[in-house]
Amino acid sequence: MQALQAVLLSLSMAKAQRKKASKKGLILRKASAMFREKGFAATSMRDLAEAVGIEAASLYNHIRSKNEILEAICFDVANIFNTNIEMTDGSNLNTIAKIESLLRFHIRQMIENYEEVYVSDREWKHLDEPYLSNFQLQRRNYRKRFASIIETGIARNEIRKIDAPTAVLIMLHAVSGIESWHRSKAKISAQELEDNMVMIMTDGLRKQS
């Protein structure tokens, strides 16, 4: 039993460290930064190679193609969010708490894992089939699941009667606005930002009197 745990632990550590230490991990991180900055289509393999510190041709010893890099980034991010919404939805929190938890998770991912999350959100259009369809499907399913949480909240009278898919769109896009905060060098702290966003989304702008 302890042996099994040790194996699992070392496997997960190996996977976690691949991104941090290996050459492929370095390529993926540099690619995320460049795809975010210039876009997937406007980033050349020669640009990327220079950032990594090798020749363009050498990249292909670690990755199969430019598109494979994008696939790795997009599906990594998709998995993170899918895992989280499954956990959250399966918990016994009430609806507002579930939504708050999802929002906080999005905000933290946007801050801590900024480049990858941003690229996954804005550059997935450049995926090739069958990855493109697969990604779009996961996206739709995530939103449906989010909307169904809201609909449950409406049925339980915890939440205003609103169109749930619209609310999901608003929240997911609102959260992606952190991009600009990220660039602006944080006049307020990450925690303040998170609290402000959650308050505005759950309670609105208008002062209750």
Place this chain on the structure above:
Amino acid sequence: MQALQAVLLSLSMAKAQRKKASKKGLILRKASAMFREKGFAATSMRDLAEAVGIEAASLYNHIRSKNEILEAICFDVANIFNTNIEMTDGSNLNTIAKIESLLRFHIRQMIENYEEVYVSDREWKHLDEPYLSNFQLQRRNYRKRFASIIETGIARNEIRKIDAPTAVLIMLHAVSGIESWHRSKAKISAQELEDNMVMIMTDGLRKQS
């Protein structure tokens, strides 16, 4: 006097019709659609020429460069929003009404002028200098002006104490979420969408009891 008005009218009509009727207008509209769909960098002048129905080389009789097309789109949109916020801020509405008005304007522009607004919002990074700096400056100024409206509302006790720049980011990005609504072929009407968004942003999700 009547002669002057007639001249002004014909000038403004000429300008309005250029987009609708002339070849340059056709190029700009097709380019907006393709830049939105595939991104600026992934759209070739040959793709665009085919959509317009001429050879790639012939495009250059109407426009100077690929980048000039992007400039036309981005600054057109910037002017529309700058004009609107100036009008709105100069009006004698209270703060919540001003914000509601700005939000409704954004939503309508996103629906009625979707392609151009989307491209201006997502592809401006590909502008060349000095247009790039100019555009970024206009963008910052717009957000500052929006934030100052909110701050006035907080000072007047109309609005919850929140970080104004954060609220601006949320609202501007929330509104850009209509993109997905646009694609999903409108299960709810444009008016319902608009009302839902405004309600969620001003009053929040939580049911007041």
Place this chain on the structure above:
DNA sequence: CCTACCGATCGGTAGG
């Protein structure tokens, strides 16, 4: 508005 074409650059491969 077209034909013909330019130099530059692209993603990727061969061979070592």
Place this chain on the structure above:
DNA sequence: CCTACCGATCGGTAGG
């Protein structure tokens, strides 16, 4: 991991 190189495609020009 590099040198050398491929065919394809890019934005744009000349000349009519």
